[in-house]
Amino acid sequence: MSHTGDLKKTALFDDVVKAGGKMVPFAGYSMPVQFEGIIKEHHRVRTHVGIFDVSHMxxxxxxxxxxxxxxxxxxxxxxxxxxxxxxxxxxxxxxxxxxxxxxxxxxxxxxxxxxxxxxxxxxxxxxxxxxxxxxCEVIDQSDLYAQIAIQGPKAPTLISRIFGAKAAELRPFSFIELDYKGANCIVAATGYTGEAGGEVYVPNEVASDLWKELLAKGEDLEIAPIGLGARDSLRLEMRYSLYGNDIDETTNPLEAGLAWTVKFDKGDFIGKNALVAQKEAGLKRRLVGFVIDGKGIARQGYKIFSGDDEIGVVTSGANSPSTGVAVGMGYVPVDFTKTDTRFDIDLKGLRRAPAVVVAGPFYKREA
Structure with missing residues (x-):
């Protein structure tokens, strides 16, 4: 059943529905949570190529x-x-x-x-x-653009077919502006899955044309449209933070594993003094990744225990389709953040599942 009501629709709404998207409310938009199934879509991106309508960004x-x-x-x-x-x-x-x-x-x-x-x-x-x-001018252009993510090991081949070799060979976090059917668009080597590929910002009026062309020219690459459900499981396997889950206004970059994004030597910036003070005082908690040892899935909001002591909370968790292991992230005191540290996840008060802290992404692509 589609949930539309007063929800906004992206420029690709009709294309997404036609492709079988199961629509749900998300951030004020009617967005596809899945098409052929979250696990199938997840594997499609890990092995071939998928396209995502992320025009709600x-x-x-x-x-x-x-x-x-x-x-x-x-x-x-x-x-x-x-x-x-x-x-x-x-x-x-x-x-x-x-x-x-x-x-x-x-x-x-x-x-x-x-x-x-x-x-x-x-x-x-x-x-x-x-x-x-x-x-300086600050202009909200959100309603002018659609955004399509093209992700997976076959994504560069597809990007090259439509936008040329230069667009497919960009180094990470580079982009080019080019013409698509008379409209200026941005092709960027960015993404939220850990796979090769890119994200395309395209004016609304030609977004549907691009979506259709991607599906047509990617058919032999076994392309498929991908929903928000698989987008979430893909990012979680890479331990990419999701705003509203793993980071928000009550967390800071130092405790959230984002210290690499903080350049204290660049000059003044909003929040710098607070981060300097916390760095000097020492962190009290940190966001860690963990795997469940045995059965059980950690979900956002589940409590983390060490013995009888409640020590933290789960921010993201799911079964990892690529590894078959239940994984998650959560905030715990710094004494519990070392690799191989063990604690328990309370599963809705029914029982506790043992978990162990791991370093790095949950999924690593084989060379």
Whole structure:
């Protein structure tokens, strides 16, 4: 059953429904949670190629001589990069809490395009406008673009067929702008699955044409449309954080495993003082990855115990289709964060499942 009602529809809504998408409400949009089945779709991306309608994501443009100054102010990572490069960065509150995690694309010397999470679009836009304070233009372009993710080991072949070899050979976090049916679009070597491929930002008016062409030219590559369910299991296997689960305004980058995105030497930025203070005081908790030893699946909100002591909470968890093991992430005190540390996950009060801390992604592609 499709849930539409007052929900927004992406430019690809009709194509997605026609392809058999099971529609559910997500961040104010009617989005496909699955097509042929989450596990099948998951394996399709790991072995062949899948395309995702992620047009619910937001795009916010910073433009003007002071755009770099403002973008540096609102991010923890360094934005000192060339045109044609993208940078992943948290955006923080003054207390260090994470407003959102964002990819910033440098589209010109004085221009940046930020891709923000769907559930945070309005919040992010208001925050950016406030922080810019008239020093540069901040323009919400979310309703102008569709976004299609093309992911999987066969994705570069498909991207090359439609956009040319240069687009398929981009190094990670690079992008190019090119013409597609008379419309300017961005092809970026970014993604949320751990696989090869990219993400395409395309004006709404030609989005359906691109979706259809991808399915047609990818048929011999065994392409399939992929829903949000598999998107979540794919990102969890790579231990990529999901905003609203693993990170939010009550967490900071240092405890969330995102210290690599914090450049203390880049100059001042919002939240810097709070992070410096916490670094000096020492972290009290950290986000860890764990695997369940035996049966049971950890879900968001499940409590973590050491003996009789409640020590933390699960933020994400599922059965990993690629490994067949139940995996998860959660916040625990720093004393419980070393690899091979053991604790228990409370499964709705019914029983406890033993778990062990592991390092790195849950899934590693074989060379």
């Amino acid at each position: 937001g795009q916010i443009l910073f433009r003007g001589p002071n755009a770099e100054k403002i973008v540096q102010k609102v991010t923890t990572n360094s934005m000192a990069c060339e045109v044609g490069r993208a940078v992943y960065s948290p955006v923080l509150l003054p207390d260090g809490g994470i407003i959102d995690d964002v990819i910033f694309y440098r589209t010109g010397e004085t221009e940046w395009l930020a891709c923000v999470n769907a559930s945070n679009k309005e919040k992010d836009f208001a925050w950016f406008v406030k922080q810019a304070d008239g020093e």
